[in-house]
Amino acid sequence: MITTANIKNGVNVDQLVETIGAVQENPELAKFEFRSKNNWIEGGHCVSSIKSFYGVGAEDTSRQEIFTMECDHPNVLLGKDEAATPPEVVLHALGSCLTGAMVYHAAANGIEIEGAESSLKGGVDLHGFLGLDAEVRKGFDGIKVRIKVKSNSSVEQLENLAKFSPVFDMITNPTPVSIEIVK
Amino acid sequence: MITTANIKNGVNVDQLVETIGAVQENPELAKFEFRSKNNWIEGGHCVSSIKSFYGVGAEDTSRQEIFTMECDHPNVLLGKDEAATPPEVVLHALGSCLTGAMVYHAAANGIEIEGAESSLKGGVDLHGFLGLDAEVRKGFDGIKVRIKVKSNSSVEQLENLAKFSPVFDMITNPTPVSIEIVK
Numbered sequence: 001m002i003t004t005a006n007i008k009n010g011v012n013v014d015q016l017v018e019t020i021g022a023v024q025e026n027p028e029l030a031k032f033e034f035r036s037k038n039n040w041i042e043g044g045h046c047v048s049s050i051k052s053f054y055g056v057g058a059e060d061t062s063r064q065e066i067f068t069m070e071c072d073h074p075n076v077l078l079g080k081d082e083a084a085t086p087p088e089v090v091l092h093a094l095g096s097c098l099t100g101a102m103v104y105h106a107a108a109n110g111i112e113i114e115g116a117e118s119s120l121k122g123g124v125d126l127h128g129f130l131g132l133d134a135e136v137r138k139g140f141d142g143i144k145v146r147i148k149v150k151s152n153s154s155v156e157q158l159e160n161l162a163k164f165s166p167v168f169d170m171i172t173n174p175t176p177v178s179i180e181i182v183k
Numbered sequence: 184m185i186t187t188a189n190i191k192n193g194v195n196v197d198q199l200v201e202t203i204g205a206v207q208e209n210p211e212l213a214k215f216e217f218r219s220k221n222n223w224i225e226g227g228h229c230v231s232s233i234k235s236f237y238g239v240g241a242e243d244t245s246r247q248e249i250f251t252m253e254c255d256h257p258n259v260l261l262g263k264d265e266a267a268t269p270p271e272v273v274l275h276a277l278g279s280c281l282t283g284a285m286v287y288h289a290a291a292n293g294i295e296i297e298g299a300e301s302s303l304k305g306g307v308d309l310h311g312f313l314g315l316d317a318e319v320r321k322g323f324d325g326i327k328v329r330i331k332v333k334s335n336s337s338v339e340q341l342e343n344l345a346k347f348s349p350v351f352d353m354i355t356n357p358t359p360v361s362i363e364i365v366k
């Protein structure tokens with residue numbers, strides 16, 4: 001008997017169901033820790049290296065590549081425009097995470113996604129970052145996301161699936177960040 | 184007379200002071216809008232393109248390059264591990280932004296930063312994302328950042344400077360995100 005994997009939207013649904021079952025049997029498997037190392041280059045130009053993580057009850061040994069990513073600032077923000085700014089990188093993470101969450105949960109629910117593309121925008125008022133007005137926040141005052149999806153599912157259902165996104169949760173709800181500075 | 188630019192920590196302090204002065208004279212110059220376009224590839228694999236932004240009273244025309252960035256997921260999270268996950272990308276943005284904010288504000292205050300490197304980690308419990316426990320959040324339960332700084336300034340002052348970071352604000356405080364799904 002030949003069996004083929006049950007793939008939907010590029011997601012292996014059999015593996016997804018197995019993962020859910022494994023987590024239900026052993027809740028410790030659900031605990032992940034993600035990490036990044038960041039090195040300052042100059043001004044607002046930095047580079048991050050990402051490889052190791054903990055998950056499924058152990059340190060990962062499968063990832064072969066170190067992913068490196070840079071941030072910089074455009075000339076008007078005193079940089080050399082070598083890479084996207086940190087707020088733009090947040091938009092990248094959010095767009096990817098909303099889409100991935102929608103696609104995974106659609107696969108789990110038997111919903112086909114044929115295509116998805118999104119545009120994101122966020123407004124910043126520099127009075128916050130520059131310390132000129134304590135009433136103005138330093139980060140985005142809000143983010144607008146528009147996702148064009150090719151699917152037979154309803155927009156309401158697709159929106160509910162996208163909202164399983166971990167990054168959407170991190171941005172819309174407060175996430176505690178502890179900072180330790182050492183010399 | 185030969186004049187040299189006043190550069191500290193890789194930041195042009197003259198340009199920074201001019202920027203602050205310009206914003207104080209014309210508050211509209213402080214309004215920025217950053218953008219990202221995201222395209223789904225398959226499963227949890229996406230690519231973003233970042234170029235245009237609005238700031239200093241006009242659409243930017245200086246940026247020449249389109250910055251592209253991918254997100255994917257490791258094998259245990261049903262991906263092909265082509266790129267970092269969205270939560271890891273958030274750590275990259277946060278580490279870069281805390282460092283950049285510290286460096287810019289140090290420059291403005293005449294504080295020299297000779298070196299900075301940081302490590303970031305964030306914990307996730309998949310019970311949230313998988314929809315197995317509504318009490319467990321989908322995103323990081325918290326982020327720990329350790330920044331090693333070579334500087335004569337105090338750790339307290341450096342921490343206060345880093346906290347001008349826009350991404351730190353976005354993550355620690357709720358940022359409204361509106362999602363519009365279209366077919």
